Amino acid sequence: MAKTVYVLNGPNLNLLGTREPHIYGRASLADVEKLCRSAAERHDLTLLFRQSNHEGQIIDWINEARAEKAAGLIINPAGHTTTSVAILDALLAMEAPVIEVHISNIHAREEFRRHSYVSQAARAVICGFGIAGYALAITGLANLIGAKE
Numbered sequence: 001m002a003k004t005v006y007v008l009n010g011p012n013l014n015l016l017g018t019r020e021p022h023i024y025g026r027a028s029l030a031d032v033e034k035l036c037r038s039a040a041e042r043h044d045l046t047l048l049f050r051q052s053n054h055e056g057q058i059i060d061w062i063n064e065a066r067a068e069k070a071a072g073l074i075i076n077p078a079g080h081t082t083t084s085v086a087i088l089d090a091l092l093a094m095e096a097p098v099i100e101v102h103i104s105n106i107h108a109r110e111e112f113r114r115h116s117y118v119s120q121a122a123r124a125v126i127c128g129f130g131i132a133g134y135a136l137a138i139t140g141l142a143n144l145i146g147a148k149e
């Protein structure tokens with residue numbers, strides 16, 4: 001049976017492509033989903049792709065991923081990155097590898113974006129590659145969990 005990978009997106013990422021193209025590019029979240037689906041297909045992974053503007057919903061999905069024994073979880077926590085101990089705690093309860101993704105290079109921006117609670121639970125962090133970072137995360141995760149090429 002194919003392994004399942006969750007891709008979770010935090011607040012306001014539903015607005016991707018509508019403003020700040022110099023930072024986030026022109027692609028929409030639907031484009032990101034397409035990119036992820038084609039990367040997941042290459043590795044024979046089942047993909048669950050979700051976005052929420054609500055912290056509790058994201059925590060529920062992380063708990064679901066754990067309960068369903070997902071093979072891995074990729075998360076762009078967006079604005080929760082720098083604030084959410086609750087998301088960190090949910091991620092720390094995961095046994096499967098967690099990969100943190102940011103579209104922009106958070107280290108080249110405002111100081112407040114640089115500290116991530118989520119990174120403490122992440123096996124790897126990808127930032128600054130634009131939306132291509134999601135596909136890189138899926139490929140990296142596939143290698144970690146021994147999914148097929």
Ligand code: CA2
Nearest residue numbers: 012013015016019078079102103104113
């Ligand atoms: O670079 C990233 O992926 C971020 O996680 C995006 C977050 C930001 O708070 C983080 O510091 C870095 C912002 C997500 C909302 O993105 C929008 C993009 C275009 C239009 C509106 C919102």
